Every structure is written in structure tokens, then in C-alpha cells.
Amino acid sequence: xxxxxxxxxxxxxxxxxxxxxxxxxxxxxxxxxxxxxxxxxxxxxxxxxxxxxxxxxxxxxxxxxxxxxxxxxxxxxxxxxxxxxxxxxxxxxxxxxxxxxxxxxxxxxxxxxxxxxxxxxxxxxxxxxxxxxxxxxxxxxxxxxxxxxxxxxxxxxxxxxxxxxxxxxxxxxxxxxxxxxxxxxxxxxxxxxxxxxxxxxxxxxxxxxxxxxxxxxxxxxxxxxxxxxxxxxxxxxxxxxxxxxxxxxxxxxxxxxxxxxxxxxxxxxxxxxxxxxxxxxxxxxxxxxxxxxxxxxxxxxxxxxxxxxxxxxxxxxxxxxxxxxxxxxxxxxxxxxxxxxxxxxxxxxxxxxxxxxxxxxxxxxxxxxxxxxxxxxxxxxxxxxxxxxxxxxxxxxxxx
Amino acid sequence: xxxxxxxxxxxxxxxxxxxxxxxxxxxxxxxxxxxxxxxxxxxxxxxxxxxxxxxxxxxxxxxxxxxxxxxxxxxxxxxxxxxxxxxxxxxxxxxxxxxxxxxxxxxxxxxxxxxxxxxxxxxxxxxxxxxxxxxxxxxxxxxxxxxxxxxxxxxxxxxxxxxxxxxxxxxxxxxxxxxxxxxxxxxxxxxxxxxxxxxxxxxxxxxxxxxxxxxxxxxxxxxxxxxxxxxxxxxxxxxxxxxxxxxxxxxxxxxxxxxxxxxxxxxxxxxxxxxxxxxxxxxxxxxxxxxxxxxxxxxxxx
Numbered sequence: 189x190x191x192x193x194x195x196x197x198x199x200x201x202x203x204x205x206x207x208x209x210x211x212x213x214x215x216x217x218x219x220x221x222x223x224x225x226x227x228x229x230x231x232x233x234x235x236x237x238x239x240x241x242x243x244x245x246x247x248x249x250x251x252x253x254x255x256x257x258x259x260x261x262x263x264x265x266x267x268x269x270x271x272x273x274x275x276x277x278x279x280x281x282x283x284x285x286x287x288x289x290x291x292x293x294x295x296x297x298x299x300x301x302x303x304x305x306x307x308x309x310x311x312x313x314x315x316x317x318x319x320x321x322x323x324x325x326x327x328x329x330x331x332x333x334x335x336x337x338x339x340x341x342x343x344x345x346x347x348x349x350x351x352x353x354x355x356x357x358x359x360x361x362x363x364x365x366x367x368x369x370x371x372x373x374x375x376x377x378x379x380x381x382x383x384x385x386x387x388x389x390x391x392x393x394x395x396x397x398x399x400x401x402x403x404x405x406x407x408x409x410x411x412x413x414x415x416x417x418x419x420x421x422x423x424x425x426x427x428x429x430x431x432x433x434x435x436x437x438x439x440x441x442x443x444x445x446x447x448x449x450x451x452x453x454x455x456x457x458x459x460x461x462x463x464x465x466x467x468x469x470x471x472x473x474x475x476x477x478x479x480x481x482x483x484x485x486x487x488x489x490x491x492x493x494x495x496x497x498x499x500x501x502x503x504x505x506x507x508x509x510x511x512x513x514x515x516x517x518x519x520x521x522x523x524x525x526x527x528x529x530x531x532x533x534x535x536x537x538x539x540x541x542x543x544x545x546x547x548x549x550x551x552x553x554x555x556x557x558x559x560x561x562x563x564x565x566x567x568x569x570x571x572x573x574x575x576x577x578x579x580x581x582x583x584x585x586x587x588x
Numbered sequence: 589x590x591x592x593x594x595x596x597x598x599x600x601x602x603x604x605x606x607x608x609x610x611x612x613x614x615x616x617x618x619x620x621x622x623x624x625x626x627x628x629x630x631x632x633x634x635x636x637x638x639x640x641x642x643x644x645x646x647x648x649x650x651x652x653x654x655x656x657x658x659x660x661x662x663x664x665x666x667x668x669x670x671x672x673x674x675x676x677x678x679x680x681x682x683x684x685x686x687x688x689x690x691x692x693x694x695x696x697x698x699x700x701x702x703x704x705x706x707x708x709x710x711x712x713x714x715x716x717x718x719x720x721x722x723x724x725x726x727x728x729x730x731x732x733x734x735x736x737x738x739x740x741x742x743x744x745x746x747x748x749x750x751x752x753x754x755x756x757x758x759x760x761x762x763x764x765x766x767x768x769x770x771x772x773x774x775x776x777x778x779x780x781x782x783x784x785x786x787x788x789x790x791x792x793x794x795x796x797x798x799x800x801x802x803x804x805x806x807x808x809x810x811x812x813x814x815x816x817x818x819x820x821x822x823x824x825x826x827x828x829x830x831x832x833x834x835x836x837x838x839x840x841x842x843x844x845x846x847x848x849x850x851x852x853x854x855x856x857x858x859x860x861x862x863x864x865x866x867x868x869x870x871x872x873x874x875x876x877x878x879x880x881x882x883x884x885x886x887x888x889x890x
Contacts, residue, residue: 241692245699293679295626344865348872351882353679355868357626358815358861361808365858372854495687502680534698539691546684554674 223556230548238541247533255531256524256538264409266523272481274519275414276301276473280497281504281511282418282425283469288506289429290462291442296341296356297470298494299363300334304471305478306367307333309377309485312394312478319397326398327475334471335464337363342463346456352463360494368487377485391485400480414476418515421469425508438462470494492539496522499542503549518542597836597843599723603797605835606731607632607789611813612820612827613741614785619817620745621778622758624882626682627667628786629810630689635660635787636794637693640801643705649795650707653730653788656795660787661780663689668776675884686810694803706799728796730788737785742824744781754778758878761885771885786810815864821876834860 239249260270280297287294294300308330315322340359344350368389370377377391404410429435441448441458449455473493482489500518504510525538611632618625638659643652667685671678710732712725745751756764757774765771793809794801812834819833820826841856 241695245695293677295679295683344869348869350865350868350872351624353626353882354624354814354818355865357811358865361811361861362858362865365854368857369852369854495683498683499687502684534695536691536695536698539687540695543684543688543691547688550676550680550684551670551674554676558674 219556219560222560223552226552226556227549230552231545234541234544234548237544238537241537241540242533245533247531251531252528252533252537255527256521259524259527260520265407268404268410269523270516270520271415272412272519273522274515275412275418275480276477276493277497277500277518278418278422278511278515279414279473279476280470280494281500281515282421282508283466283473284498284501285425285429285504285506285508285511286438286462286469287466288501289435289438289442290459291445292342292345292352292459292463294338294341294356294463294466295353295498296338296360296363296494297466297473297498298490298492299356299360300337300467300470301474301477301494301497302363302367302490303337304330304334304474305489306370306377306474306485307471308475308478309391309394312398313377313392322398323400323479326479327472330475330478331468331472334474335468337471338467339460339464341467342460345463346460364487367485371485371487379484389487394479394483398479399483400476402480412480414480417472417476419512422508422512429508470497473497496542499546502546505549505553517545593843593847595720595723597839598720599726600843601832601836601839602724602727602731603835604838605832606727606734606796607793607809608813608816608831608835609734609828610737610789610792611782611786611810612816612831613737613824614782614789615813615817616820616822616824616827617741617745617754618775618778618782619822619881620758620878621754621775622761622878622880622883622885623672623678623775623779623782624814625667625779625782626679626811626814627663627685628782628813629806629808630682630686631660631663631783631786632790632793632806632810632813633686633693633804634663634689635790636805637696637790637801638787639791639795640702640705641696641700643795644702647705649705652705652795653707653791656791657784657788660783660785660790662783663787664779664783667783668779671884672772672775672779675886678882678884690804693801697801697803702801704799705795707795728792730792730796733788737788738824738828741781741785745824750774750777755878757885758880761880761883765885765887775885786813789813812860815860818864818877819860819867821867821871822878823876830860830863833863 242249242252258266260266280301284294284297308326311326311329312322315325317325337359338356341350341352341355344355345352371389371391372378374380374387379387379390379392400413402410402412429438437448437453437458440451441453441455445455448458474490477489477491477493478485496518497515500511500514504514521538521541525535528535528537611628614631615625615628635656637656639649639652639656641652642655643649646652663685667678667681670676671681707728707730709726710729715725716722718725743751745754753764753769754774754777756767757769757771761771764774789809790806793805798805813831816830816834817827819830820828837856837859840851841853844851844853
């Protein structure tokens with residue numbers, strides 16, 4: 189027992205430390221090493237399975253790896269394409285991180301993204317004004333659209349107790365039809381048609397001066413505004429979620445709603461705003477896709493970015509800092525998939541790889557915790573043979 | 589004239605209802621045990637693919653049909669062990685399984701060649717000649733499996749000890765656990781039934797309705813099934829009624845243009861989801877859903 193010493197004032201930490209904290213990089217314990225080992229094993233199995241698929245399609249695994257590499261990170265042009273794909277994935281994933289932290293599982297990003305793109309398109313085509321203003325308003329409107337769409341789910345959950353997963357899921361399919369309707373109605377967004385060809389189910393093209401700027405020329409690295417926006421958002425969120433009072437309250441609500449309630453947190457306000465915010469991020473991703481790459485509203489504009497972005501958040505375990513490399517990885521896979529055609533292997537391979545990767549990162553922590561508990565139980569039983577009942581809480585329900 | 593039209597629409601409504609009804613029986617049972625199973629879409633899609641693959645390899649669509657059901661069962665095994673054995677969030681598992689099945693089936697469809705294969709129509713003599721309603725007795729033969737599957741599901745849930753335990757697990761897993769019921773085992777078993785029937789529903793879609801497989805051929809039908817169970821307020825009768833309603837909406841969407849009626853197609857497609865959400869909002873307080881729905885169970889203090 190030492191005499192109580194005056195606690196030194198906490199030193200102010202550099203910003204980088206906060207970001208690292210947001211990435212969840214802490215001193216690894218025994219469980220962390222075991223998790224890492226299992227993860228390596230699972231990723232190896234995932235790669236093997238993907239290789240098996242390649243082999244039965246008469247492709248050569250080395251060619252596939254080569255194609256994926258060439259399309260994604262071999263040169264500056266590949267990197268540009270990877271980053272363009274990664275930006276919307278990252279934005280969606282960041283939103284999913286917020287909702288997951290708060291314990292509300294939003295799986296309707298695909299729909300929220302579509303609604304965001306639709307609202308953004310509406311603003312971009314109808315609003316008159318200087319380019320920078322219209323672009324900003326369109327992006328904000330896209331975020332608001334996505335947020336409103338998930339806000340419906342929030343309202344239904346906190347007023348009527350409707351399950352968030354179900355409502356966000358069902359609203360996605362309604363959103364698809366809403367967008368379909370918008371691009372089929374000449375009074376809303378259907379293209380005005382050039383000449384006398386029939387108007388297709390898509391909107392007019394967004395004029396040149398309203399497209400998101402990108403820095404750099406084709407053979408060199410080009411970085412669009414969307415990428416910068418997504419990266420900035422990731423840093424800000426990493427700090428906010430990891431270090432701010434808001435982030436702490438959010439985690440508290442997610443980890444133990446009862447304790448949060450007793451600490452004076454209003455679930456409807458905090459959780460509801462988290463859900464709205466996650467929808468807003470998905471909507472913003474829709475706006476970025478619209479003004480950054482596709483330039484017109486089509487029913488297929490979402491291109492699974494919503495679903496895949498959610499997968500990114502799952503692999504990153506809801507940590508914004510980790511979501512950045514994972515989004516780049518998934519974006520790279522998407523970019524590389526366009527080079528697969530030459531190898532004769534269907535580009536659906538990339539979808540399979542993504543799903544397997546998610547499993548390979550989601551299973552290990554759970555498995556590791558389970559094994560850790562069983563190991564501890566076993567050693568506890570060995571040490572205290574006199575009190576087996578107290579030492580070994582029954583666990584036969586969860587055999588390995 | 590309108591009798592013929594009515595018969596055509598009814599026939600197409602029945603054909604579109606059947607896949608939903610098979611899968612909905614399974615989803616209903618799984619939800620009564622407390623699993624809100626969103627991988628029903630993946631189970632149906634894998635069943636549809638497996639049925640065509642095996643059917644075209646063996647030359648017998650009937651063998652394909654049963655193979656489809658078995659493949660749905662395999663998918664359910666994966667889901668059950670991940671979510672009710674090592675306790676990964678069931679929605680995460682469902683989402684990944686849906687993505688994985690969609691990717692694998694699309695991949696395999698591109699590298700394999702399948703011949704068309706379709707089960708035979710079973711026309712029940714006499715009854716099939718009734719005007720308009722006769723179409724009920726003029727369907728592909730697996731359609732009549734519904735006559736066995738629906739009552740069997742009802743019997744299992746409501747009249748057997750297993751079903752009683754299943755419902756207990758879905759309502760109050762803690763109480764079920766202390767009375768000696770293996771909660772997660774029951775939930776896994778419920779998922780097996782769901783996988784078997786969802787696979788059958790998907791197989792009916794491919795070797796029954798269409799005769800071939802194309803990418804993402806279930807196209808969200810699994811989610812309509814979830815909507816049907818909700819719309820039916822977690823009762824089998826209501827669920828089946830909802831399936832027919834949604835099947836009819838689908839049939840109407842296809843039939844209306846040829847009948848010269850203008851109705852918004854997008855509204856009809858979205859109708860199941862809109863109805864399910866409305867019902868959930870309106871009936872939220874009547875507490876008809878299993879109380880432990882979508883809540884994982886781990887033994888210990890609550």
C-alpha cells in the first residue's frame with residue numbers, strides 16, 4: 189500500500205493518437221492473439237474456397253490474381269479506379285458503424301442510397317445557380333433523403349416498436365420501386381429524350397459543370413472529391429466515436445441499453461439520431477455516385493454499394509478507422525473484377541470472395557471468445573476440484 | 589369471357605403463390621421459435637439452383653426438386669450453426685448467406701450448361717373441368733404437396749410436444765431453458781424445417797414454374813415471405829392468406845396490361861412490403877409476435 193499520490197494532469201494527446209484509438213488498436217491480450225490466429229486460418233480457408241471455384245471454372249488462379257492486381261493496384265490508373273469504388277463503400281460503412289455502435293442494426297443502406305441519389309438528382313437537375321452551390325445543396329439533399337428514409341424506420345421503432353432490421357429491409361424494396369416510378373414518370377425524373385427515340389427509364393444526364401471535380405489526369409492518379417469527402421468523414425468519425433462524449437454515449441447505449449437509460453440517455457433521441465445519421469451517410473454515398481461517376485439516375489445506380497458497404501462495416505467491426513483499408517480492399521476487388529473477363533472466370537467471383545471474407549472476419553472473434561471461456565472454465569475446474577459446481581457454469585449448450 | 593380471364597389470372601396467382609407458401613410455412617415455424625430468418629431468400633435461391641442443376645444432370649426434374657429442398661437444408665445448417673451455436677448475430681449471418689448464395693449461384697450459372705427440365709402437370713380429371721375454379725386442379729404436381737405441407741406444419745407447431753417447446757423457446761427462452769428445453773437446439777431444428785421448405789419453394793420456382801434457372805431468379809421473394817409472415821400476424825392461416833394475396837398481386841401485375849386495365853405496376857410490386865409495414869405499425873401494441881423474436885439466447889442471468 190503506497191500513499192495516495194496526486195494524480196498528474198493528463199497530457200494532451202496528439203490527433204494521431206485519437207485516430208489510432210478510433211481504429212481500435214490497443215495492446216493485444218491473449219484473446220486477441222488467438223483471434224488473430226483463427227482469423228488467419230479463416231482467411232486461408234476463404235482463399236482456398238475461392239481458388240476452388242476458379243479451378244472448377246477452368247481458370248488459372250494465378251491469372252485471376254494477376255487480373256485482380258492489374259485492375260486494382262498495379263498502376264496509378266488502377267488505384268484511381270479502386271479509390272472511386274471505395275468512396276461510396278466507405279461512406280455507407282461509416283454510417284453503418286454509427287448505427288451498429290448504438291445497437292440499432294440498419295440493413296437498408298441500399299434503399300437509403302437509392303433515395304439519396306434520387307433526391308440529389310432532383311436537386312441537381314432542377315435547381316438553378318452557380319455550380320459549387322448546386323453541388324453542395326444536391327449532396328446535402330441526398331444525405332437528407334437517405335436520412336429521412338431511415339428516419340421512417342427510426343420513427344416506427346421508437347413509437348411503435350417495429351423491428352429496425354425488418355423495417356429497413358422492407359423499406360429497401362419500397363425504395364427500389366419509388367426510384368423505378370420516378371424514372372418512369374416524365375413529370376418527375378424521366379429523361380426528356382433526344383430526337384424521337386423512346387425515353388428510357390433513366391433521368392437526364394447531370395450537366396458537366398455540376399459533376400464532382402477530380403484532381404489529376406487519366407494516366408496519373410486521379411482523386412475525386414468523393415474520395416476526399418469519405419476520407420475526411422472517416423477521420424472525423426474515428427475521433428468522434430472513439431473519443432467524444434457523443435461516441436461514448438452511443439457505445440453505452442449499444443452495449444447496455446438499461447445502464448444507458450439509468451445514466452440519463454434517451455434511447456429514442458440518441459438511437460434514433462444514429463439511425464438517421466447512418467441513413468444520411470448512405471444517402472450521401474448515393475449523391476457521390478450520382479455526381480461523381482454515373483451522372484444520371486438509373487434504377488441500377490446503387491449497384492450493390494449499399495449491401496457491400498454494410499459488409500465493409502462488418503469486416504471492420506464497426507470501427508471507422510479500420511473501415512478505410514477494408515473499403516479500399518473491397519473497392520479494389522470491384523475495380524479488379526472488370527479485368528476478370530479476359531481470364532474466362534465470371535466476375536461474380538468477386539462477390540463470393542467478399543462474402544467469404546466477411547465470414548472470415550466475423551466468425552473468429554466469436555469463436556475465440558467461446559474457446560477462451562471454455563479454456564478458463566476447464567482450468568478453473570482443475571484448480572478447484574472441491575467446488576466443481578461453482579467453477580464450471582454449465583455450458584453444454586454451446587459445444588465447439 | 590370474364591370467366592376465362594378470371595381463370596387465367598387465378599391460375600397464374602396460384603402458380604406464383606406456391607413458392608411463397610412453401611417457404612412461408614418454414615419461415616413461420618422458424619419465427620415461432622424466435623429466429624427472424626432473413627436468409628430465407630438465400631435458401632430459396634440455392635434450392636432453385638440446386639433443383640435445376642441436379643434435375644438437368646439426372647434428367648429427372650422430380651429428383652431435382654428434392655435435391656433443391658436438401659440444398660436449402662444445407663444452407664439452413666450453416667445458418668443455424670453460425671447463429672444458434674456460436675452465436676453470431678443472426679442478421680449478419682443471414683445477410684452474408686444471401687450475398688454468398690447469390691454470388692455462388694450466379695458464378696456457377698455462367699460456367700455450367702443446364703438443359704431445360706420441368707416437372708409434369710397433374711390434371712385431376714373431373715374437378716379440372718369446373719369453370720374458372722378448375723385451374724386449382726390443373727397444376728404442376730409439386731403444387732399439391734402444399735396440401736400435405738401446410739397442415740403438417742400447423743400440426744407440428746400446434747399439436748406436438750416438439751411444437752409446444754418450439755413456441756416456448758420463441759416466447760420465453762429463459763423459462764424454457766430452466767424447464768430443461770435446449771433452446772438453441774430447438775431453434776436450430778426450426779431453421780432446418782425452414783431450410784427444407786424454402787429450398788422446396790425455390791425448387792418449385794425453377795423446375796416447376798420456369799423450367800430453367802437465371803441469375804437471382806427469386807428476386808426478393810424471400811423477403812416477400814418474411815412480409816407474409818408478419819402480415820399474417822405469426823399465425824399460419826393468416827400467413828397463407830398473405831401469400832395468396834401477394835401472389836395474386838404479382839399475377840395481376842403481369843395480367844393487367846393485357847386486360848387493358850391501367851394500374852401502377854410499381855405500387856403492386858411494393859404492395860407486400862407496404863402492407864407488412866402498415867400492419868406492423870398498426871398492430872405493434874397488440875403483441876402478436878413471438879416475444880423473443882430475433883433475440884439471441886445465451887444461458888445466464890438476464
